[in-house]
Structure formats: C-alpha cells, structure tokens
Amino acid sequence: MTAPLHEAHPAGPGRALPNTQQGMRRRNLARVMHTVSAEGPLSRAAVASHIGLTRAAVSTLVDELIRSGLLEELGPERPGRVGRPGSALAVSGHGPAGIGAEVGVDHLAVCAVDLRGEVRSRAVRHGANRGRAPEPVIEELIELLRRVLAEAEREGLWPAGLAVAVPGLVARDARTVVRAPNLDWRDTDLGPLLPVDFPLTVGNEANFGALAELWLGEGTPRDFLHVSAEIGIGAAVVVDGGLLHGTRGFAGELGHVPVQPDGPECPCGGRGCLEQYAGEEAVLRAAGLESDEDRVGLLAGRAAEGDEDVRRALRDAGTALGVALTGAVNLLDPESVVLGGALAGLAPWLLPSLEAELDRRTAGPACPVSVSRLGPEGPLLGAAHSVVRAVLDDPVAVAERA
C-alpha cells in the first residue's frame, strides 16, 4: 500500500498536474493553500489579490477546501480599516499531518507536523545504530511511529504520508537505501519493512536538512548549497526552490570532491577526497581524539575549552571545506552556502578558515556563508514538512483519501 509521494518534491504547486481545466483547478487550490499557509490568516479578498484571481473564484476554491477540512474559517477579523471586515482563513490544525522520521547513527526519531507547520507529537529513542541490521532498527522505528500516530489521532490528525531521513544515499525511487556507511546498510528497500497504509518516501538526511532550511529558515534564498556532515559530508544543492537529485539520486556527494589530488587514499577509490580532511574520522584523528559516541559534541566541547589541537584540526578542516566549496561555488553560483547538521555546532571554529579560503579563491564578491539555526533538528523537520508541502501542493489528492 505504499505509493510513492510525488518523487523529487516539485518546487511550485502541482508541477505534474495535467494541462486541463481540472488540472488548472487543482493548481489554483494549491495556490490558495500555499498563500494562506505562507501569509498567515487571510481573508478571501486578500487571497484573491495575492494570487490574481477574482474574489468569486477564490470563494468557490475556499469553499471546497473548507469542505475538505484543509482550511478553517477563524471568524471575522477586526481591523481598523474601512469597509466590511473579511473573514480570516487559516490552514486547518486538524486533518492531515506530515509524519517525519529519522534514522540517525545514534538515535531514532519520529514526529508529526500539522498543516500549520506545528510539531504536534514526537518521540525519540537514543541508542547506537551503527552496524545494526535494518530490520531491528526499523522495528524500533515502527514502535516510535505507533506512539506518534496514536497521539496524533488523539489530536484529530491523520497521517498524509511518511518521510524517512536516512544518513546515506537513496535511489531515485525514494524507497531503497543504496549505501549508508554509518549504518552499514547496502541496497535495502525500506518499503517492505515499513508497511504503512499511506505514502512512504525515503530520502537523504542532508537533503531533508536543506529542505528544512529552505522552508523554515529565515531569509534563506531559493538557490543555495547546504552542507552538513555526519560521517560523510553531504551537500544538498537547492536550485530555484527545489532539490537537485541527479540521475541516480546521488547528487551532493561533496565528501568525495578531490581536495588534494595526491592526498591520502580514500575508500571510494580516489585520493585526497574532502572526507580525508574534513570528515569526522579525519578530524578526530588530527585532533588526537578517539570516541564512539557523540563525537561531534566531544569536538565542540574541547574546542570551546580552548584545546589547541582540536582547534587546529577544525581550522584545517575548514580550509579543506573552503577548497571544496570553492569548486562547488564556481560551478553553481549559489546565492549562499549554509552550514547545517553537525557542522553548525562546529561552525565557530570552522568558519574563519573556511571563509578565508573561499574569499581568497573567488574573484569578486565572495559567496556568503551562514550557519543553520536548525542544526540537528533539520532532517527530521524537513522530512515531516516535505509531506506537508506535498499536501499543500495538491490538496485534492489528500482530500480524496480523507
């Protein structure tokens, strides 16, 4: 029963809808949902002027959305302006919810987000998953999922879809994990393991983090490069408000960009890949540390304490990141680079050398580098919100399933 959510989450409302009158209607319904969702409570008239339709047309659209339970009438607004006050519309806090899940190296998490974007339920379970087989891990995830779904149902929500963030490469079918080095999973189709009766999507953790940044970050542009790191270093390329997936779904493998063509060998077969300089393992080694749990926290702690070895290791990692990012920036000309995931916590010590390297190597104004506010929350929120966006992108599709 696991139908794919529309793959490669389209940027705008309803990209794939047919070019017929019904398709037009569905696109307009989506535009209403997006407008109300983005611009807060709005009257029908305000929505109409936002999207360029007449009040009459918006009325019929809103009626349909209210009947479907996707919009709610909040009642008359009381503005100081002249004229009859409008009736405020808001996205419904009941009805469909986006379920996000995350399989991390040392934790599992599930959450439910309503159409308003609020997290209404969540469950987390800590514990190292490194090297565990997929089945028991997913078994535990399902337990969390059950709890979240139960609580969501008590709040009047029903699941519109499930998106799972995984620390590894995911095939374009958005179902099978091709390679997850931290977990030691290879070519495992999560579809059969997660028998849910709503659409399932599996995606790369870094990609979901980037989407969270795009949708939840403040002032985030529509074209940027989102860099995050767990063990591998993943980048997500966001172009015109949409993710760049690549042919096989493997785009964004920043970790294996050559930084020093005759540097140390890398398991990927190359030499001097970024991961050999800025990967978690490499940085720990350079700092003279060893640990099996919360390695990022360890690094951040030592660096904050003033440990010169750790700081040097992070400086060098920043320089290597700067070299790799110079290539990426030259190739993509993004509006900015955002450091997310584990890198966000280490930013204070990475940024100076990273920016110095990037500035030095770029002619003209350098590409600004910023740090994500979301940090480690990004992937989970991005996953849940991807489902919410899918609902906003095609409201009738979910209304039919209600």
Place this chain on the structure above:
Amino acid sequence: MTAPLHEAHPAGPGRALPNTQQGMRRRNLARVMHTVSAEGPLSRAAVASHIGLTRAAVSTLVDELIRSGLLEELGPERPGRVGRPGSALAVSGHGPAGIGAEVGVDHLAVCAVDLRGEVRSRAVRHGANRGRAPEPVIEELIELLRRVLAEAEREGLWPAGLAVAVPGLVARDARTVVRAPNLDWRDTDLGPLLPVDFPLTVGNEANFGALAELWLGEGTPRDFLHVSAEIGIGAAVVVDGGLLHGTRGFAGELGHVPVQPDGPECPCGGRGCLEQYAGEEAVLRAAGLESDEDRVGLLAGRAAEGDEDVRRALRDAGTALGVALTGAVNLLDPESVVLGGALAGLAPWLLPSLEAELDRRTAGPACPVSVSRLGPEGPLLGAAHSVVRAVLDDPVAVAERA
C-alpha cells in the same frame, strides 16, 4: 525596442504563463508545436494521442496555428494502415526564424534558422577580435546581421529574435557582458549597441553550446555537464532539460575549480585552478609552443603528427580535467559529461587520461564521457535554436508580433 526573451529559457513549454484558461490554451498550443516539431509530420489524431487531448480540441488548436502561419498542412498521408488517412501537419518553413550570432575570438558569425531547425542563411567573417573595443566589433556583426536578415526575408522569413553567443560571463539580464577575458570586454551592455526591433538575448557561448548539444545532439540526456574551452574553461550544467544559470548567471565556471590547492597562482586570486593546468595558455606553454591564431588547431595538428611534447601536455591537461570533473560529477550526479567546443577537437588526446582519472576516483559505475558532434558549430546553432525554442514555447506571443 529590445525586450528580453524569456530569461533562463524554461525547460518545458510555457513555464511562466499564468494559470488561467488563456494560459492553458497557450500551453496547449505550445505542446502541439513541440510535438509536431519533435515527431516529424503528424496527423491531428496523432498529435491528440501524443499530448492527451481529444481530436476536436487539437483541431481548433491546429486551426489557430495554421492561421498564424506556424504550422502547415502537407496534405493527406498515404499509409498502409486501415481507415481514413490523416492530413500531415508540419512546422512551417516560412514565417518566424531564430537569428543566432556569435562573437568569437577570431571570427564573427550570424545565421538564421527556421522553425523546422534548418539553417536558411549564414554569414561568417574571420578576423581577430582580441582586445578590440565592443563598438567596432558589434558594428561588423551588424553588417553580417543585415546580410542574413536580407537573405532570410527573400526566403519568406522574419526574425523572431536574436541570440548572441559571447565568450564570457553574461549577467542574468541576458544583455550585459560582465567579463570577457579574450575580448577584454568588461561590463558592456550590448542592448544599446544592437538596436534591433525584435527581442535580444546575450548568453555565454558555452551555455549555448550545451543547449545545442541538448537539442540537436543524438541521445543526449536531459541531465548532463557540457564542458568546452576557448581560453577559459566553461562548463554548462543542464538539469532536467534546462540550463542552470546561478544567482548572478555565472554558474559553470569550471576553469577556476581548484585542482591543486597550492598550485600556481591564478589571476582570479586563487591557486591551482583548473585553468592553470588545462587552459589554452597553460597547455601551449607546457607543450613549448607559441601562437596567436588558431591555437587549438595548432595543438591538434601537432598532436596528430605525433609530437610527444604536445601529447604529454594534453595528457596532463586531461588528468587535471578529470580531477575537476570528479568534483563536479560527485556534486551533480549527471547522466553524462560531454566535451564540446575546442575540447571536442582535442578529445582523442585528452580523453584517455581524463577518463582514467574520473574512473579511478569514482566509486561504482563511472560517469560516461562523450564528445560532441557539433564541435565549434555548437554555440551559433544553440543561439539560433534558443530563439526557435522560445517560439515553440509560446507560439501566440510571436503570432501577435507577425
């Protein structure tokens, strides 16, 4: 009078059209044009089944396109199939034409392409333009343009737009050349210099070359990386059948991707940029040659003769290209890499080391590298065809101008 052609040539038909009934109509007109253009002569019924409309609907669409002179009725087709034969429709060979122009380092060229994709007129003028001011060069280009337009008019064609390919960075407004090192142009707006009474677009030569590959190449995928080189090394990133422009329009600057972080200094401010290893100047120097004209031809000639110095220089350049492309391929996961422009002619000596490097550094199946058939013709054809595509993408817009 120079209105911008729709910027950032959209992939599909009429992306920017409003979501109204007229917009729907225009999109369907575009779909008919695209189908007839791509699938050769087709009956109304065949078009209908291709795009999923009814025969009746297609009939009215075709009527309108024929009245506008964009489609032609070729007469009844004689198939061996049962049933009444359809009336073959073809894109008109008269009416609107796309005008392409190219400002090269040592030549100027202009051509006119009809909606069928045939080159109906062309004019070329050889002569070094290096270091000449924009005004006299454009003056000469206008002379060629006048000749091409005159011949096109004799053939019953009228210009639907002009696209100019320039060897340099072009701003997002598609009018001003920000930097063209070979010509020594900086921040020159070609709009005032080219006062034509139809839409004008200025674009990067490498980008137009990539578009030519996309539209004219056989078996070219919708996601690929097109690498070309004149003096600088430009790459064009094609994603889902559309060019990736970047925020400022500077995407694809492969020449300044770091290949050896502490290599020789580069005018861009960096060190060890690809251009320092695989740029024209660098290769000539490594080969111990010097020349002011047709430097690529010189290299190819010597390499073909068996000159070991030249071959070694090209091998090394290929290796450097391989390193830079490894980074790009990891980041973008394209379906293939295409070598175009000057690189196409040098491919026999570049490819082996390039592919070896790329294979070695990539885990799993390597990204296939191919060579463009179009070679130096690419940019000019791509420019002209970009105008033709714009007409196919929104037929009514040009019909109104007829």
Place this chain on the structure above:
DNA sequence: ACTATTTCGTCATGGCGGTTTACAAATTAG
C-alpha cells in the same frame, strides 16, 4: 445619529476551453 463610502462575500450571467457525441469522408479487409 444618520448618511456616504469602502470593502467583503456571494449570486447570476457569460465567455472560453476542452469533452462528448454524432456524422460524413476516406481508406482497407473480406
């Protein structure tokens, strides 16, 4: 307090676009 003005939401009407249904025309199969 009362009227004029402004804005909101809705209804009836109409135009536009594609579908459905029906039919004549043109070909092949038997």
Place this chain on the structure above:
DNA sequence: CTAATTTGTAAACCGCCATGACGAAATAGT
C-alpha cells in the same frame, strides 16, 4: 460491393473563471 476502421469536424454540454450587481458590515463625515 459491403463491413470495418480511422480521420476530421460540427453541435451540444460541462467545468472554470471573469464580470457585474447586490446585500452585509465596517468606517468617515456631517
């Protein structure tokens, strides 16, 4: 020569949005 099949078109219909008019509900002015 008839039956079957396919094409192109015309007429009626339906869905969707625009237009214009109206009542409702607020403010502004006298």
